[in-house]
Amino acid sequence: MAGALILATGLVVAALAILRNDEDPAGAGVGAAPEMEHIHGIGVDPGDGAVYAGTHYGLFRIADGSATRVAEVQDYMGFTVAGPGHFLAGGHPGQGQGGPSSVGLIESTDGGETWETLSLSGEADFHALEYRHDRVYGLNSMTGQLLTSTDKQSWEEVSSAEIADFAVGPDDPDVLVATTQQGLTRSTDGGATFAIVESAPVLLFVSWADDGALAGVTPDGVVYTAEEPDGGWTERARLEGQPEALAIDSATEVYAAANGTVLASTDGGATFSPLLDQ
Template sequence: MKKFGAPSRLAASAALTAGAVILSGCTAAPSETPASTPPYVGHIHGLGADPATGQTYAATHTGVWLLPTDDLPATYPARDRSGLEAPVQLAGRWQDTMGFTVAGPGLLLASGHPDPEEQPELAPPNLGLISSTDGALTWDTLSLRGEVDLHDLEAVRLPNGQLRIYGFDSGAGTVLISNDGGARWSTGADVSMRDLAADPALPDRVFATTAEGLLVSNDGASSFEPVQGAPFLSLLTFAGTTGEMIGIDTGGLVWVSSDAVRWESRAQVAGVPEALSYVGGKAPWLLIADERGVLATDDYGITTTALVQYGDTE
């Protein structure tokens, strides 16, 4: 496996912080990024919190960022007490992290496009599936290097203890499935989707949000069918193994369901949501990225605390 450390040009930038601005598009990172320019959090593709370290992350066009969480109450289950007052770009890496998930305690999985300094090594510039066990400071290639850009990643444990990974191949428009932690892959259904959500209690059950409505697969993403009566969700996540599903529709309304049949609306986010992730705890702590920034909430978005606020600068 190939390990990626911090790019030499940006090695000194590990502690640079700045306020976030929204960047548009989902293309590879720019060919040149001046070392003197402070990084910005930018458009967010994924959010997650690692129960092993207490660290909370945002995966973006400009790398993976460590988010400040010290001001959150003790009920928030992922506080590392780092003393951060602003987000930190980890390892100074401008990796365009399109797919991202906390696959388990201490294990991050990602995909997308490399930092510009690493890009000449890849043709086409696709990272395939990469993993980190040191909080996104370094990354190992697991598979599909140079072949695939996975725009969404979901990981669930199989009964035999193996890690199943679902990934959306943005180039082919298909779901890829690995039953051995990302070493080998099979091809699932063709589906034009925005988000995947796999049921941690039923690994063969996976949902996809699409322009035509919510779809469900009960055969490990080999086929999908419509979920009748569900709201038109853009983002979806599972609240652990409880079976509770939390989604945000295309108009920014938060929905909750325990069975994918009956849905209850809870709160309104601002604008079109970018990312959603379940954190855990006795209260249903969530991370939401919308036009306000990155928000933490324990009541489905009714009240929120800003971890990143768009428009603020150092």
């Protein structure tokens, strides 16, 4: 599969999380007092504004300073919000669960409480997912392919470029940005080809809000924002610890995860504060 060093950084962190604790850290299932281990994805439910974190040990809902595990324990390697209470994910089954080692594309329409397998079970391990323009875009870590689907069942390979993360433009389904070892890249043909964005820093994760604002974080935790992929990128805050996930909801609201902590910014990434009460 794609061997970018950027992607390898995330895999090393995940492996260390497994070695540190190979049991359920909360000691129980849904609703247990959670202790989040390695966060793979962040999303905001547009229905109620709650923040969700897909982690190595389940999906967590974060609201009012506390977190609740809302789904059975499994490894949500890729996670995205498709609509109010509507989530898509990929990853691996939890301890003691049957089935293939990768779950393919799974879907929840009840806020993450229950999940249904839709396609590619045992064939895809999505490490990045996005739902936009009535399409699913997914990065299959098993093959390095960037895939798209309009029905969540049949898939088309659009690229096998070595990318670590990607984001889809809010105005055009064929415009994407992707992070690579060489730097941020941009595509205008649905991901078939990418060109380096010379003005952008080297980023680990990237996210694109509905209002057009962009955010990215470097491998060493520096957050940047921009109004256009090839415009000026402004340095913002520096996260403490290894960055694990990033999501921008608007030009003012940015969410990030580092060292198992979910952080929120309401000033466009200039400052971040933990979402969970200490």
